[in-house]
Amino acid sequence: MEIIKLNLNERTYPIYIGANLNKIGETLSCFNLGKKILIISNAYILSLYGKTIERSLKDAGFSVFLTCVPEGEEGKSLPQAAKLYECCLKYKLDRSSTILSLGGGVIGDLSGFVAATYLRGINFINAPTTLLSQVDASIGGKVAVNLPAGKNLVGTFYQPKFVYIDPSVLKTLSFKEIKNGMAEIVKYGMIKDAEFFSYLEENLEKIKNLNEEALNLVITRSVEIKVKVVEEDEREERGKREILNFGHTFGHALEKATNYKGYTHGEAVAIGMVIASKIACKVGIFSQESLLRLKRLLQKIGLPVEIGEIDREKAFDALYLDKKRREGKLRFLLPERIGKVILTEKVPSSLIEEIF
Ligand SMILES: NC(=O)c1ccc[n+]([C@@H]2O[C@H](COP(=O)([O-])OP(=O)(O)OC[C@H]3O[C@@H](n4cnc5c(N)ncnc54)[C@H](O)[C@@H]3O)[C@@H](O)[C@H]2O)c1
Ligand SMILES: [Zn+2]
Structure with a gap:
């Protein structure tokens, strides 16, 4: 233990x-x-x-x-x-x-x-x-x-x-619920730990089959990452805990726009992480190769990487109403590389709308 x-x-x-x-x-x-x-x-x-x-x-x-x-x-x-x-x-x-x-x-x-x-x-x-x-x-x-x-x-x-x-x-637990957890686990790799991300790529079958050793490792590493973030910013006041929302700004917008019926939370977060990564590619801070790795891992898990049929007006409304909006500006967590994300307000809304 x-x-x-x-x-x-x-x-x-x-x-x-x-x-x-x-x-x-x-x-x-x-x-x-x-x-x-x-x-x-x-x-x-x-x-x-x-x-x-x-x-x-x-x-x-x-x-x-x-x-x-x-x-x-x-x-x-x-x-x-x-x-x-x-x-x-x-x-x-x-x-x-x-x-x-x-x-x-x-x-x-x-x-x-x-x-x-x-x-x-x-x-x-x-x-x-x-x-x-x-x-x-x-x-x-x-x-x-x-x-x-x-x-x-x-x-x-x-x-x-x-x-x-x-x-x-x-x-x-149903596989649908396992996938929900897996989306957050991939998120931990993306925000903090490239080595952990590689481990997920290499050991995915074991994890999906709930192999005891792999599962223990994955849960332990995920908990360690969350614990560190919470220790630094328990009440989300110091701009550190926000990092845990990677993929969630777009994810929440998708969930809301479909009245929480279109996507499971994990599916929405998976798509949200891909959208953030595509934006990061467009602004030139993230590589196409890393974007491909993220998409490949999510797809192997069985999570979607693209938005299906959706009411775009509703999705934008939900996005702009999201609580992460500060003083009229939308802040986005974008990956710089696998294992590191940055918080930025400098994404033009035209680009967000193009990709989203
Ligand atoms: N407090 C936080 O920091 C935080 C973070 C993320 C999510 N949340 C909240 O968590 C909720 C979602 O939680 P969830 O994804 O665990 O879903 P959930 O609690 O709805 O559980 C999903 C389903 O799995 C069933 N289930 C649970 N354990 C089982 C088991 N061992 N075997 C078989 N069935 C089992 C449940 O009965 C339920 O039907 C949301 O309300 C969300 O807001 C909170
Ligand atoms: Zn989540």
């Missing part, structure tokens, strides 16, 4: 990678937390892993309560959070109690939000079960719910006591 520390002064915490869900009780015993644990998950994930985790926690002497939220992004809402507060009250959770998220990013964001706000904050633990949440959503303390007007509009930064990553749970 790998242990990576996320250093944030008194909120420093460990991320266990290659952990085994049936040992989570033992791990939790090492922390000085209260005895009551509320597991938040959904019915399907609980049917797969609920018994294992409940047994482990009970064997370690904890009182365990379980609650389910509905499947899907709709569950990440204020009404759903209100139901969870009721549940916390019903089980008499107090400031020493712990909320444990068992699920993907939806359940993690929602559970973290409830943990951050119930009684002004109780203990939070994250056991992410999708590849995307293991390499991205569970790391860094962003918790949120959606409003009808948009995604993640209400939230805060709230770090967990620890993150517990058991990659073996990915065996039951």
Whole structure:
């Protein structure tokens, strides 16, 4: 098992990678937390892993309560959070109690939000079960719910006591969800680590087949990269955390323009990374050869590299309304080479529209 520390002064915490869900009780015993644990998950994930985790926690002497939220992004809402507060009250959770998220990013964001706000904050633990949440959503303390007007509009930064990553749970995950996580993993290679990008190119089949060693390496490296960025800029105030949005400005625009039905998040990010790279080629800072490598890797994963049928007006509107707009200027993350991106405001909108 790998242990990576996320250093944030008194909120420093460990991320266990290659952990085994049936040992989570033992791990939790090492922390000085209260005895009551509320597991938040959904019915399907609980049917797969609920018994294992409940047994482990009970064997370690904890009182365990379980609650389910509905499947899907709709569950990440204020009404759903209100139901969870009721549940916390019903089980008499107090400031020493712990909320444990068992699920993907939806359940993690929602559970973290409830943990951050119930009684002004109780203990939070994250056991992410999708590849995307293991390499991205569970790391860094962003918790949120959606409003009808948009995604993640209400939230805060709230770090967990620890993150517990058991990659073996990915065996039951659909390939569509694996690809979502893979898009973010490619992003890490693009923004920070050329060697890691080459590793992905050379070991893709192993990763796709969920080979234990390859998977552990890929998750560990991704977490290391995200941890470094978060340590430098926890609250996205110093212009460092923005780097994690590589491919996302265009990606979000595509998702919005298709009402979140046209593309999965991973597909949109894949296309977004290609668009940013094409722009970088046009302005002469990125090579055609690197662009080809990126496209080839994404295609081998099974991710798209081009926009299909889309309402271009809507896409531009979404792009220009994107929250990354500063003082009327759009800022873009463009690659300089594989492993390095730069933030620039100097892209003429005519070029953006031509490529997009
Ligand atoms: N907080 C952050 O920093 C951050 C970063 C990225 C994304 N997010 C958020 O994460 C959410 C997306 O998360 P996601 O991609 O994990 O999707 P998700 O949570 O919706 O999970 C996807 C699907 O996989 C199922 N599932 C989960 N684990 C499984 C397993 N082990 N076996 C079988 N099925 C399993 C779930 O039931 C669900 O149907 C979005 O709401 C997004 O806003 C947050
Ligand atoms: Zn993303």
